[in-house]
Amino acid sequence: MPLRHVLSLRHVLACAAFAGVLSSGAAFAADAPFAAPEGVTLQSPYFTDGSGLTLYTSKADAANKSNCDAACAEKWKALAAPPKAKPSGDWTVARGFAGERQWAFRGQPVYTFADDKEIGAVKGNGAQNGAWSAARLETVDEVKLPAGLGIQEVNDAAGRSLIDHRNMTVYAFDAGRSKQPVDRNWVPLFAAQIAAPIGDFTLHNRADGAQQWAFRGRPLYTYADDVNPGHTKGIDVDRRFSVALVTRYFMPPNTIIRHNMGYGTVVATADGRALYMRDGFRYQVGNHHSRAASRGVPATGRRIGTRGCDAKCLQTWKPYIAASDASPSGHWTIITRDDGARQWVYQGYAVYSYTGDKKAGDMTGNDTYDYLISEGADRVADATLPISLNWHVIYP
Numbered sequence: 001m002p003l004r005h006v007l008s009l010r011h012v013l014a015c016a017a018f019a020g021v022l023s024s025g026a027a028f029a030a031d032a033p034f035a036a037p038e039g040v041t042l043q044s045p046y047f048t049d050g051s052g053l054t055l056y057t058s059k060a061d062a063a064n065k066s067n068c069d070a071a072c073a074e075k076w077k078a079l080a081a082p083p084k085a086k087p088s089g090d091w092t093v094a095r096g097f098a099g100e101r102q103w104a105f106r107g108q109p110v111y112t113f114a115d116d117k118e119i120g121a122v123k124g125n126g127a128q129n130g131a132w133s134a135a136r137l138e139t140v141d142e143v144k145l146p147a148g149l150g151i152q153e154v155n156d157a158a159g160r161s162l163i164d165h166r167n168m169t170v171y172a173f174d175a176g177r178s179k180q181p182v183d184r185n186w187v188p189l190f191a192a193q194i195a196a197p198i199g200d201f202t203l204h205n206r207a208d209g210a211q212q213w214a215f216r217g218r219p220l221y222t223y224a225d226d227v228n229p230g231h232t233k234g235i236d237v238d239r240r241f242s243v244a245l246v247t248r249y250f251m252p253p254n255t256i257i258r259h260n261m262g263y264g265t266v267v268a269t270a271d272g273r274a275l276y277m278r279d280g281f282r283y284q285v286g287n288h289h290s291r292a293a294s295r296g297v298p299a300t301g302r303r304i305g306t307r308g309c310d311a312k313c314l315q316t317w318k319p320y321i322a323a324s325d326a327s328p329s330g331h332w333t334i335i336t337r338d339d340g341a342r343q344w345v346y347q348g349y350a351v352y353s354y355t356g357d358k359k360a361g362d363m364t365g366n367d368t369y370d371y372l373i374s375e376g377a378d379r380v381a382d383a384t385l386p387i388s389l390n391w392h393v394i395y396p
Contacts, residue, residue: 031216032159033089035137035247038082038327040091040103040110042249043120043298047105047135049079049112050328052119055135056127057108064094066102066109076111076124076132078102082327089247090138105135119302143246144199146191146213151246155396156232156265158257159248162215164189164222167229172218172244182221183238188212189220215244235259250329252322252344257396260363267346267394269353272360274393275320277301277349278308295395298348306337306350308389317365317391319343320351346394354391366393 040055041048047055056076060067068076081093081101094104102109113124113132125134137160143151154161154169162170170189173182191203191211204214213220221241223234234241236259251257254270267275279296280303309317322334322342333345344351354365368391 032245032248034091034329035089035160035249036330037088037091037103038085038329039079040330041328041333042137042330045136046122047110047137048119050333052333053112053116054120054122054124055079055105055110056113056124056132057105057110057135059131059133061094061109063107064092064104064109066094066096068097068109068111070097073097075114077114079110079112108135110135119298138247144201146195146198146201149213152229154230154232154243154245156230156257156259157235157243157245157248158251158396159243159245162220162244162246163229168222168226169230169232169234170215170244171221171223171234171241172215173221174218174240174242185224186221186234186238186241187224189222218244220244232265250332252320252326252332258361265396266363267396273353273357274363274366275346276317276352276354276365276391277346277394278304278317278352278389278391279349280304280389296347296349301345301348301350304349304389306335306343308350309352316355317352318355320353349394351394352391363393365391367391 036042036047039050041050041052043052043054049055058068058076066078068078078096078100079102081103083101085093085101085103087093090106092104092107094102094107094109096102096109104110113127115121115123122134124132126132145151148165149170150163150165150167151160152163152167153159154163157169164170171186173186188206188210189212191213193211195203195211195213197203200216202214202217204212204219206212223237223241225231225233232243235243251267255275256268256270256272257265258268258272258274259265269275277296280300306319309319319337319341320343322344324342326334326342326344328334331347334342335345335350337343356362356364370389
């Protein structure tokens with residue numbers, strides 16, 4: 001039986017518009033390499049292919065050269081690199097056993113494993129007496145860092161950033177943009193007089209005689225108004241500063257992160273209107289849909305898929321369409337709809353825009369609920385869907 005929307009509720013806060021401004025783009029530190037290149041996605045902590053299957057490396061391979069022959073390939077399928085693929089950070093283009101182009105992580109060609117049937121499976125990890133290993137997003141232990149610095153995912157900046165000993169976000173300064181003085185709210189990340197360069201870190205000699213850490217040639221600072229770990233209030237305060245990203249996450253074209261006074265940061269279209277996901281109801285402790293409280297569970301998003309928005313729903317909720325030549329990357333994948341259109345999916349959830357949002361800053365579709373029952377029955381017709389579905393903005 002078809003589902004009937006028996007009740008729709010909208011939270012009173014849904015009418016609150018964005019209070020922030022569009023991200024300048026500096027926060028994305030465009031010179032930082034992608035954590036995952038075109039065709040490679042993330043099911044943290046593992047790298048996966050475009051469908052979410054775990055990627056593996058083999059000790060039998062040479063640097064950027066696969067030794068996986070035809071017999072090996074029956075179980076281990078090489079992840080092909082697109083024709084125009086370019087190296088980025090830890091990712092290079094290797095040559096497969098037959099000479100084909102294949103992605104490589106830190107010089108090691110990557111593969112999927114035939115026995116992994118579901119997203120999240122890692123049955124190939126440690127196979128053949130440890131010859132095969134799941135490819136993981138780098139850990140702090142694998143990066144050369146000065147004492148007191150670390151690396152942490154900073155959602156508001158869509159990447160993994162340097163943090164100081166207090167776990168506060170670190171920013172990089174582009175001195176070439178302007179010679180104007182730096183506001184005192186920017187606090188230099190000082191280095192000890194006996195400190196020595198390490199990895200991508202060098203020492204910047206300040207005019208006051210002190211030494212300051214620099215990352216990839218840019219002096220490092222923290223921002224005084226960041227009072228909690230993960231804060232990025234320094235974004236857009238001074239265009240010469242950007243979050244010191246070690247790696248950045250892919251964002252689809254014309255997609256941005258927008259700041260909001262009540263909701264922190266949300267994912268939005270280039271013209272500033274919010275993007276949404278449809279989730280199943282989950283009990284929340286504390287404030288209703290407080291900042292970052294509802295990033296969702298990827299498995300729930302995959303279960304809902306595109307079925308959570310039927311023909312009537314599609315009159316007001318529009319799928320966020322991916323171009324015909326778009327490829328999945330990072331937290332973004334693509335699903336093909338019944339009509340053949342390709343729709344962006346963020347961390348397992350199909351992405352939509354709302355026709356009720358008319359201008360930059362609108363997020364009037366937030367916290368809209370539908371309780372679903374079947375026609376003429378007191379049960380849900382499709383037991384694979386939650387009994388309650390709700391729309392909410394997407395947090396990065």
